[in-house]
Structures are given as C-alpha cells and as structure tokens.
Amino acid sequence: MNWVIENLPLIGQRTAEHLALSIPPIILSFIISVPIGWLANRYRWSRGVLLTVLGLLYAIPSLPLFVVLPIILGTGLRDSVNVIVALTLYGIALMVRTTADALGSVSSDVTQSATAMGFSPWTRFWKVDLPLAGPVLLAGIRVVAVSTVSLVTVGAVLGIKSLGLLFTDGLQRNIVAEVATGMVATIALALLIDFALVLVGRVLMPWTHVVSSKRVRRALPSDAGVAA
C-alpha cells in the first residue's frame, strides 16, 4: 500500500497515458466499422468476404503487429501511433460483424414504412437504421472498449507508456505492489469506460429504457389487453 501512496502521481500519469492510447482506437474502430458494416449488410457477396477477411485481423498476434507496424507506417518503434493503429484494426475486426448484425436486426416493417413515408435512403440511414441499430452497436463497442483497454498493456513490452509499464517495471524490480496496482488500475479503467458507454447509451437511446420498464408493467393483469 505504501508503494501506491508514494507513487500516486506516477499511477495517475500512467492512467492518463493508458487512456490516451485507449480512447482513439475505440472511437476510430466504431466510426470506421459503420460504413464497412453497412456494406457487409447491404449485399450477400460483401457480407461473406468482408466479415471473413476482417475477422481474420483479430487472429494476428498483437506483439508482432506492434513490431511490424512501425516498418509499414515508417514510425518509431515506441511511437504511440503504432498502438493506436494496431488496436483500431482489432477493434474493426470485432466491430464490423457487430455493425452488420446490428443494421440487419432493424425490423423491415419499420424500414419499409420509413421508406414509404418519404425518407430518402441517406436520411433513413442516419435517422432510422443507425439509431435503431444502437442497442446492438452499444453491446459491440463495449466489448471493443474492454478488449482495447486490456490490449494497450502489451505495448509496455516495447516500452510504450501505459499502465502496462507498471507490470514490466514491477516484474523487473520485483515490486509485487506495482504489478498488482497495474492490474487493478487496468481493470478499473476498463470498467469505468464500460460504465461511461452504458451511460452514453442511456442518454442517446431513451426509448430502450422505456421498453424495458413496460415489460414489467405488462406483467400486471390490468394491462392484459396491451398487445405488443
């Protein structure tokens, strides 16, 4: 415990660095996955091809990717860009399938009636399909977020600064408290981001909250006549 108190500024700094490496890949993989997921969901051929190829990205081991990317990108070995690019790729690998499924899960009754109302294809995508895909997209991005926060630590092996450095440094110097702090802080950070995402979902998708409260009400006999 002493170690933690003496090194609070260091832990704070590593947490901030970890956050700076985690947030961009989460946002980028979400944004990039939307058009790819749309394309995958749009045509039968594109679904198989895109989902298989992009899914395979996740099979690339992270450490070699961190080493190879600097060569491809022309960046330094300890450049944080490498981590961001690598984790964005992993994020896309997970998120494209979810996005395709999320868009596919939108009821065709609703999309057809939206078209019949006179939504143009572009407007319909942004105002109907995407928001209604929201709950599934949220579930997907939560997985990406937790996975990203945990994968950021791998960069520590190459000396890229994050909470992961607390493991490597703690192992080398044999400070158990430091290793434990690194682990606990990483998990705490993952939970925090996850919680933040759930909160954002609540704010952006108020109707999902309403539906669940109705399920409870519907169990009451007084509401027996209510059809789904």
Place this chain on the structure above:
Amino acid sequence: MIEFRQVSKRFPDGTLAVEDFSLVIPSRKTTVFVGSSGCGKTTILRMINRMIDRTAGSIEIDGEDIVGLDRVKLRRRIGYVMQNSGLLPHRKVVDNVATVPLLNGVPKREAHARALELLDTVGLDRALANRYPSQLSGGQQQRVGVARGLAADPNILLMDEPFGAVDPLVRAELQHELIRLQRELDKTVVFVTHDIDEAFLLGDQVVILQKGGVIVQKGSPTEILTAPANEFVADFIGATKGKRALHIDRRDGRDVVLDSEGRAAGVLVEGSAGTGEEVPT
C-alpha cells in the same frame, strides 16, 4: 384518380407478380383490393407510391405518369398505413405523427401542434403524445399509424392490411372509425385486405383479385353480392357456403334471418311487423 394501364411487375428472380393489370381508382372513394396471399394485391398497392416499380405499362395519378416523378417527393404526398403500424420505435408518438411534415421542413412547433390535432381526429388522447410506440396497445398504435398517414394532408391514402394484426373487437372499432374519417376527410383510399367482410364493409369499389393480379370481379359490394361473376367469387364471398344466402323465418312474432344451414344470422328490425317499435335509423 389513379389509373393503371396494362401494368406488369416481374421481380428480378423472374416471378411475374402482376400481369397486364388495368384499373381506374376513382377519387374520393374507397377502393379495396381483396384476395388470398400471393395474389399481388400488396404489389399493386406499392406500385402506386413506387415502393415497387412496375416493369411494364403505366400508372398515372390525376393524369400524370408517376415514372417521371421523384420517388421521395411522391411518397411524401401519399399517406401510407401498414400492418403492425410500422411506427418508428425510437420516436415519441407526436414525432411519429409529425414524420412527413418534419421531413418536408415544417417547423417543429407547427408540426407538433398539427400532430396533436390529428391525435384528436383519430380518437386518441393527447396525453399519449409523449409516449413511445411500445407503450401503446396494438389498436392505439394503428390509430397513430393512421394519424401519421394523414399528417401531410395527402389526397391519397394507401392502407396495406392495416387492421390485420389487431384482435377482432379492436378491428371492428378501427373499421368504423375509418368509415367515419373517410366521411369527414374525403380521401382517395386504396385498401388491401384478405378479409372479404372488411372489403364489403369499407369499399365503395371492391376488386377481387386472383394470382398474378388478375381481376376476377370489380364493383360495389351490392353488385358483387347479387351477381358473383363466377364460381371463384361465389366461393370467396361465401355465397356457396350459405353464409350469405339468407332467408327469413317467422319465430315468436319476429322475423329471424337464417342462413342456409338454418342458423340464426340476425333479426329483421326495420319496418318489421309485430314488434310495435319504431326503429331509428
């Protein structure tokens, strides 16, 4: 007036859903397409607002070929009500009703005010305006669907089995509500159903369809009931099953209407002797 001239629709997979279909749908009347599933009635309906594009022939609205019109603009001036309401689950009732005016750029305040009036028109409590569709009953959702279809004050209202998914009691209520609305609003209504009773109840013109959009008979309910064009129609409207071949029998001083099986279908009231009551009409 909507006019179909030798319209055909072949889907990309080769199915010929509608073949050589010609029909005039008069303005300010209710035309009902009725037929079993797969007869092409929904396809025909959806060709009017170009949800489906015909592959041959022409469709004109008030003398204007719809092929030359922008689809999105065309749809915004035609009301559309479908089964399961098709309401946007992520928008409140008031926003759902105001969908088309909002798409057309009507200011939000104005569109909402109009939407609230429409809730009155379709017999819904304004208190429901801020609920989400999932918080309404099936019948209420269909009413919202009708209000949404009317929001841009279209001349034409397309209704694709709008009451198919609600229970019989609510359905009867919605049907009578639609008759009342039509009396007030005077729209050109095109209605699709597989229920012949619904067709006779709502239709000024009833069009009975067979596979491929073939018109077996069209006319007023009375015309079809009194002179079914063929066996198929007679069978479809239930004439052969005795459901519609009614006769009168006198029992306990009252005229009872019986079907061909002798089951009571009702009691004759208006002008009936012996009851001694004046029946208000």
